[in-house]
Amino acid sequence: MHLSNQLELRHLRYFLMVAEELHFRNAAEKLYISQPGLSRQIKQLEEELGIHLFERHNRKVVLTPTGHYLRDQVRTIFKDLEFVVNHAQLLEKGIEGHLRLGFIGSAMQNVIPDFLLKIRKEYPNIQYDLKEMDNQEQINQLLSQDIDIGFVRLDQVPIGLRMKPVFEDTFSLVLPKDHVINENNFKNLSQLKEEPFVLFDASYSGSYYKKVMQIFEDSGFQPKVAHNTVHATTIYRLVERNFGLSIVPSTLQIGYDMDIKFIPLTKIKHRTTLQMIWNKNNNNPVLKTTIGLI
Numbered sequence: 001m002h003l004s005n006q007l008e009l010r011h012l013r014y015f016l017m018v019a020e021e022l023h024f025r026n027a028a029e030k031l032y033i034s035q036p037g038l039s040r041q042i043k044q045l046e047e048e049l050g051i052h053l054f055e056r057h058n059r060k061v062v063l064t065p066t067g068h069y070l071r072d073q074v075r076t077i078f079k080d081l082e083f084v085v086n087h088a089q090l091l092e093k094g095i096e097g098h099l100r101l102g103f104i105g106s107a108m109q110n111v112i113p114d115f116l117l118k119i120r121k122e123y124p125n126i127q128y129d130l131k132e133m134d135n136q137e138q139i140n141q142l143l144s145q146d147i148d149i150g151f152v153r154l155d156q157v158p159i160g161l162r163m164k165p166v167f168e169d170t171f172s173l174v175l176p177k178d179h180v181i182n183e184n185n186f187k188n189l190s191q192l193k194e195e196p197f198v199l200f201d202a203s204y205s206g207s208y209y210k211k212v213m214q215i216f217e218d219s220g221f222q223p224k225v226a227h228n229t230v231h232a233t234t235i236y237r238l239v240e241r242n243f244g245l246s247i248v249p250s251t252l253q254i255g256y257d258m259d260i261k262f263i264p265l266t267k268i269k270h271r272t273t274l275q276m277i278w279n280k281n282n283n284n285p286v287l288k289t290t291i292g293l294i
Contacts, residue, residue: 097286189219196226
């Protein structure tokens with residue numbers, strides 16, 4: 001079927017607001033139009049397309065299966081349209097593109113700065129935004145295309161996302177600076193089986209957490225986990241104040257000046273991999289050119 005000239009972009013915008021709110025009055029208030037007017041527009045859209053978008057039960061509004069499908073597709077259309085307009089405005093200003101990056105803290109130690117230097121050298125007219133966020137938030141924002149590239153510690157990502165390993169890191173043991181164990185007398189983790197540990201929470205990355213637990217298992221004991229957190233700084237502060245020891249990716253020791261020390265666990269087989277991930281359906285023209293730089 002061909003779309004009629006009667007169907008305008010505003011009809012889809014109105015539909016999307018009702019689909020998000022599932023409440024005609026609330027949607028009408030946000031759109032600054034009357035509720036009867038909004039109802040007429042939605043009815044006109046349904047008649048024009050010959051489809052049923054909402055089930056109306058008293059005051060409750062529910063999307064039909066067709067409505068669910070159209071909502072998801074219209075979201076993508078508006079996201080793409082917003083990007084096209086923004087990109088056109090950048091081109092008008094002589095800027096070649098805009099890249100939005102999400103990353104976990106350890107990626108900022110070496111991978112992100114090196115990546116940005118390469119972008120600046122090869123594509124000096126590309127703008128970029130940086131947002132530090134946890135692994136799951138990056139996944140969510142990549143799926144919604146609110147960021148273009150993420151840097152995570154995950155072994156698997158949802159369908160639709162692509163993944164590329166960019167840095168393999170060793171693990172390091174973290175102890176208070178005055179701890180009796182040091183690089184000279186450290187033999188293996190079993191020396192510390194009676195100590196409490198402060199670790200990254202499983203919500204940081206389930207696969208990463210399992211890998212750290214495997215390190216302890218291979219050392220013959222289950223750790224006494226005193227605290228969990230998603231922030232390296234919190235881990236280091238707790239270790240510094242003798243709340244426990246920790247195991248972290250080795251690159252995370254860069255840039256911190258605290259009363260702690262690190263012992264590289266280079267003799268164990270386990271490594272942690274930093275992955276670059278992106279959405280294969282992302283149409284940002286500078287995405288394909290920049291992911292090849294790393």
